[in-house]
Amino acid sequence: xxxxxxxxxxxxxxxxxxxxxxxxxxxxxxxxxxxxxxxxxxxxxxxxxxxxxxxxxxxxxxxxxxxxxxxxxxxxxxxxxxxxxxxxxxxxxxxxxxxxxxxxxxxxxxxxxxxxxxxxxxxxxxxxxxxxxxxxxxxxxxxxxxxxxxxxxxxxxxxxxxxxxxxxxxxxxxxxxxxxxxxxxxxxxxxxxxxxxxxxxxxxxxxxxxxxxxxxxxxxxxxxxxxxxxxxxxxxxxxxxxxxxxxxxxxxxxxxxxxxxxxxxxxxxxxxxxxxxxxxxxxxxxxxxxxxxxxxxxxxxxxxxxxxxxxxxxxxxxxxxxxxxxxxxxxxxxxxxxxxxxxxxxxxxxxxxxxxxxxxxxxxxxxxxxxxxxxxxxxxxxxxxxxxxxxxxxxx
Amino acid sequence: xxxxxxxxxxxxxxxxxxxxxxxxxxxxxxxxxxxxxxxxxxxxxxxxxxxxxxxxxxxxxxxxxxxxxxxxxxxxxxxxxxxxxxxxxxxxxxxxxxxxxxxxxxxxxxxxxxxxxxxxxxxxxxxxxxxxxxxxxxxxxxxxxxxxxxxxxxxxxxxxxxxxxxxxxxxxxxxxxxxxxxxxxxxxxxxxxxxxxxxxxxxxxxxxxxxxxxxxxxxxxxxxxxxxxxxxxxxxxxxxxxxxxxxxxxxxxxxxxxxx
Numbered sequence: 001x002x003x004x005x006x007x008x009x010x011x012x013x014x015x016x017x018x019x020x021x022x023x024x025x026x027x028x029x030x031x032x033x034x035x036x037x038x039x040x041x042x043x044x045x046x047x048x049x050x051x052x053x054x055x056x057x058x059x060x061x062x063x064x065x066x067x068x069x070x071x072x073x074x075x076x077x078x079x080x081x082x083x084x085x086x087x088x089x090x091x092x093x094x095x096x097x098x099x100x101x102x103x104x105x106x107x108x109x110x111x112x113x114x115x116x117x118x119x120x121x122x123x124x125x126x127x128x129x130x131x132x133x134x135x136x137x138x139x140x141x142x143x144x145x146x147x148x149x150x151x152x153x154x155x156x157x158x159x160x161x162x163x164x165x166x167x168x169x170x171x172x173x174x175x176x177x178x179x180x181x182x183x184x185x186x187x188x189x190x191x192x193x194x195x196x197x198x199x200x201x202x203x204x205x206x207x208x209x210x211x212x213x214x215x216x217x218x219x220x221x222x223x224x225x226x227x228x229x230x231x232x233x234x235x236x237x238x239x240x241x242x243x244x245x246x247x248x249x250x251x252x253x254x255x256x257x258x259x260x261x262x263x264x265x266x267x268x269x270x271x272x273x274x275x276x277x278x279x280x281x282x283x284x285x286x287x288x289x290x291x292x293x294x295x296x297x298x299x300x301x302x303x304x305x306x307x308x309x310x311x312x313x314x315x316x317x318x319x320x321x322x323x324x325x326x327x328x329x330x331x332x333x334x335x336x337x338x339x340x341x342x343x344x345x346x347x348x349x350x351x352x353x354x355x356x357x358x359x360x361x362x363x364x365x366x367x368x369x370x371x372x373x374x375x376x377x378x379x380x381x382x383x384x385x386x387x388x389x390x391x392x393x394x395x396x
Numbered sequence: 397x398x399x400x401x402x403x404x405x406x407x408x409x410x411x412x413x414x415x416x417x418x419x420x421x422x423x424x425x426x427x428x429x430x431x432x433x434x435x436x437x438x439x440x441x442x443x444x445x446x447x448x449x450x451x452x453x454x455x456x457x458x459x460x461x462x463x464x465x466x467x468x469x470x471x472x473x474x475x476x477x478x479x480x481x482x483x484x485x486x487x488x489x490x491x492x493x494x495x496x497x498x499x500x501x502x503x504x505x506x507x508x509x510x511x512x513x514x515x516x517x518x519x520x521x522x523x524x525x526x527x528x529x530x531x532x533x534x535x536x537x538x539x540x541x542x543x544x545x546x547x548x549x550x551x552x553x554x555x556x557x558x559x560x561x562x563x564x565x566x567x568x569x570x571x572x573x574x575x576x577x578x579x580x581x582x583x584x585x586x587x588x589x590x591x592x593x594x595x596x597x598x599x600x601x602x603x604x605x606x607x608x609x610x611x612x613x614x615x616x617x618x619x620x621x622x623x624x625x626x627x628x629x630x631x632x633x634x635x636x637x638x639x640x641x642x643x644x645x646x647x648x649x650x651x652x653x654x655x656x
Binding site: 003004005013014015016017018019020021022023161162167168171174175178179180181275276277278279280281283286288290291292293294 | 447448449451452454455458462465470471472494495496497498499500501521522523524525526527528529545546547548549550551553557568571572573
């Protein structure tokens with residue numbers, strides 16, 4: 001593997017068609033140039049603060065803490081960002097980079113629609129042409145987000161190939177990129193895909209852990225004992241973990257979507273049920289059969305409904321630095337309702353997977369310990385789906 | 397057994413290379429297609445092993461992959477089919493599939509088996525130069541040619557890729573995924589020229605070739621033409637009755653390439 005770049009242990013790499021190689025090399029060169037450029041960083045910080053409403057709150061969930069009776073729980077409120085999720089951090093960074101590279105058009109995949117909305121938003125703001133690929137099944141379960149993207153001036157392509165969900169949207173966006181590279185940047189939405197995407201997305205999302213560290217130091221004068229975040233591809237989780245990786249006392253816990261359970265076929269818990277493979281540009285863990293055919297995955301959450309996981313998470317799992325736990329649909333929906341009632345905060349169903357694990361963990365910890373849960377997005381988009389899950393026929 | 401390079405040594409030195417997806421519509425038909433295409437003048441056959449998510453393919457071959465997998469085709473069943481074919485036919489053949497199909501099977505086990513049953517080469521469109529080592533080292537060990545691809549965007553990479561290429565160089569004619577195109581605008585001659593400066597190795601052009609005129613044109617600028625989607629479309633249209641139709645089409649295409 002002498003020529004391979006972007007490795008996290010054995011994971012990562014650049015398993016993509018030759019047609020795209022010069023595009024990712026150009027991206028890597030541009031990123032290496034701008035990531036340490038004070039002007040670029042000042043511009044990026046200004047966008048984060050004055051457009052996306054950062055820093056996001058680190059909120060002490062007092063009701064939840066008292067109710068659970070164990071560790072003190074803080075919520076990192078990425079749901080309060082402009083567009084309602086952590087996705088805006090990466091979209092701002094990548095669109096700014098695309099502009100610096102002279103690109104005039106951005107394309108992106110989206111699952112729940114949050115990354116599509118974030119990309120469409122930034123594209124509108126920066127005057128970039130924008131096209132979003134979204135699994136047809138997801139366009140139906142997240143219809144409001146489709147309209148939102150159109151409202152923002154983006155063209156939305158429903159993807160009908162394969163299982164018509166997030167993995168197919170990624171495949172279709174990759175295909176479209178091979179079609180038109182010269183003026184187009186692919187704003188990949190998670191810490192996955194070929195190098196340099198996992199590194200770029202992690203860096204743009206690492207603002208989450210940088211802020212948590214600083215905010216908690218101000219409030220409590222110490223590090224948290226555990227950081228919990230949900231994991232699909234894993235961008236909000238890697239952003240939440242990154243500045244704590246070297247702080248060995250901080251437990252890092254990623255919550256995977258177990259769907260109807262990891263002992264069923266209707267799951268998307270990649271680390272818990274998958275195996276080593278090569279797909280979507282990277283070596284990592286994937287849900288697949290014994291012949292390497294990628295498995296159809298399932299989760300109530302469109303944003304976690306992905307058969308792979310970012311290569312850095314696969315590595316953190318391998319070395320035992322982070323732990324990946326499965327959370328079922330039922331547990332996530334319970335947590336969705338619990339946080340709504342207890343704190344008056346409706347989390348995204350994705351984020352509810354992290355809340356669910358905090359509900360299990362906090363009572364087992366002592367009152368002087370601290371858990372930080374990243375609420376990666378707000379749950380307005382999920383309200384109708386949760387109502388249907390509970391048997392009420394409400395549609396967006 | 398003939399080698400990949402032998403495919404470029406007959407008649408005018410130009411090869412016609414058809415692609416089919418194994419198991420579309422069934423492995424029995426695939427076996428008959430191989431015999432028919434060999435008789436019709438094909439010089440080398442690309443046998444696709446279907447993958448659930450073929451990211452370099454256009455809709456025609458994507459659908460063929462899904463049809464084949466829904467029919468229960470597996471890598472092991474394809475290996476069995478090749479064993480049968482090799483009792484009757486010695487046309488050079490290469491597998492075309494995706495990295496995960498090989499990697500998850502066990503790279504060494506896959507390549508050793510492929511060599512053992514009489515395959516000559518392997519094409520992995522999602523394995524670029526930077527990642528080829530983990531596959532090419534094993535291919536070399538078992539005498540399988542790992543085919544390198546170059547694209548219209550490769551530019552300064554062509555020399556580096558060509559220098560280490562085995563068998564032939566697969567020149568991707570256009571941007572985008574596989575599928576028929578109305579026109580190929582890339583300067584194929586220039587791409588092939590850059591390859592030949594770096595290494596004396598045959599170059600065959602693929603992506604978007606669907607008629608005898610384009611095939612002849614591409615073969616005149618290189619050492620061969622590769623055709624996939626146009627054939628797979630015939631398989632889709634005629635299903636289990638596709639063999640004579642494919643044979644007729646392959647004969648027209650091969651004749652055009654051999655008349656250059």
